[in-house]
Amino acid sequence: MTRRIPLNDLVRQSRLIHDELAACARRVIERGWYVLGSECVDFETEFAAYCGVAHCIGVANGTDAIELALRAAGIAEGDAVATVANAGFYASTAIHAIGAVPVYVDVTAETHSICVDSLKQALARQSVKAVIVTHLYGRLADVGAVVALCKPLGIPVLEDCAQAHGASRGGRKAGSFASAGCFSFYPTKNLGALGDGGAIVTNDARLSATLRRLRNGGQTDRYHHQEPGVNSRLDEMQAAILRERLARLGGWTARRRELATRYRRRLRGRSLDPVPEIDSGHVYHLFVVRVRRNDEGRQPGDAGRRALQAHLASRGIETLIHYPVPIPEQPAFAAAQPAGCPVALQVCHEILSLPLRPGMHDDDVDAIADAVNAFDS
Numbered sequence: 001m002t003r004r005i006p007l008n009d010l011v012r013q014s015r016l017i018h019d020e021l022a023a024c025a026r027r028v029i030e031r032g033w034y035v036l037g038s039e040c041v042d043f044e045t046e047f048a049a050y051c052g053v054a055h056c057i058g059v060a061n062g063t064d065a066i067e068l069a070l071r072a073a074g075i076a077e078g079d080a081v082a083t084v085a086n087a088g089f090y091a092s093t094a095i096h097a098i099g100a101v102p103v104y105v106d107v108t109a110e111t112h113s114i115c116v117d118s119l120k121q122a123l124a125r126q127s128v129k130a131v132i133v134t135h136l137y138g139r140l141a142d143v144g145a146v147v148a149l150c151k152p153l154g155i156p157v158l159e160d161c162a163q164a165h166g167a168s169r170g171g172r173k174a175g176s177f178a179s180a181g182c183f184s185f186y187p188t189k190n191l192g193a194l195g196d197g198g199a200i201v202t203n204d205a206r207l208s209a210t211l212r213r214l215r216n217g218g219q220t221d222r223y224h225h226q227e228p229g230v231n232s233r234l235d236e237m238q239a240a241i242l243r244e245r246l247a248r249l250g251g252w253t254a255r256r257r258e259l260a261t262r263y264r265r266r267l268r269g270r271s272l273d274p275v276p277e278i279d280s281g282h283v284y285h286l287f288v289v290r291v292r293r294n295d296e297g298r299q300p301g302d303a304g305r306r307a308l309q310a311h312l313a314s315r316g317i318e319t320l321i322h323y324p325v326p327i328p329e330q331p332a333f334a335a336a337q338p339a340g341c342p343v344a345l346q347v348c349h350e351i352l353s354l355p356l357r358p359g360m361h362d363d364d365v366d367a368i369a370d371a372v373n374a375f376d377s
């Protein structure tokens, strides 16, 4: 009998701490205060400390976090914002929401995240008002180099940390490098709510004060509005759940790393490589491999990857692609200028995410690695 191995298993994950989660819900219900109360304040304090920054502002989701951070950094209609083409639709959605214009910068083949040389060229070509650095898979991009390039030019840098809760590089945590770090607590993230949630972290007190206003309709005080804001708040129920789970995040991350190490030892990798770790601060939101067996070398094409995905599916192993379509090729963003991001495009055709979650057993990894190796021989 083949055992089914899903990519996510939220039922199992919540069942393990069901009583604790139920107690959180009960506490909030009994208090009868559901929006912008003490749970949110306490979570903000605890999460700021966890990230090693001074301020945290809870918001409704990760995409709003990026949009609000852009607004707080002074980005307005018509401003150009640099981002990458292979990081999902989130940053592009936030850029479009304020009428700004995305400028797509290429990634490096090793990191799949922003290429500093490519960014340098974009900055020389046109006036860019902000840069969004996305940390994909749980591994930090070279955000230090981006900040070093942009700071002297007065260009704010934002980190998209939605896949990188607690990740570090050179001992420094995600969200602490740039002007602000944007987090999502979507249920499948390393730190997930039981619904939507998000946060922005920053060391900048002024930015923090602006963000607190913006998330709550621009109010300085009840019914007094300094500027038009939005309604984007982290509710008390989710904040309580997140506090409970934040206390466990260290243990879950350690388990993710163990499973990743096991994958690396087991995968033989002839035409397929796990993406490199780069820094031991990788938190393995995803375990991504590059499948090189691509249409006998003709590019772009993903026949090899599709065959591997089908092979694994026939053995009950679920996989996904994060993400299959480069953003400038999405109909919603088709008006964007031509991207010129050949590496990002190639990456989109080669990557595949294998299951990795803290609740997985060692022999789940062994079964997946054996199935991959059987295909890849």
Ligand SMILES: *Cc1c(COP(=O)(O)O)cnc(C)c1O
Pocket: 061, 062, 063, 064, 087, 088, 090, 091, 134, 160, 162, 163, 183, 184, 185, 186, 196, 197, 198
């Ligand atoms: C999940 C995610 C987000 C934000 O997601 P929301 O669903 O808006 O909370 C942003 N960026 C990346 C890279 C993500 O993976």
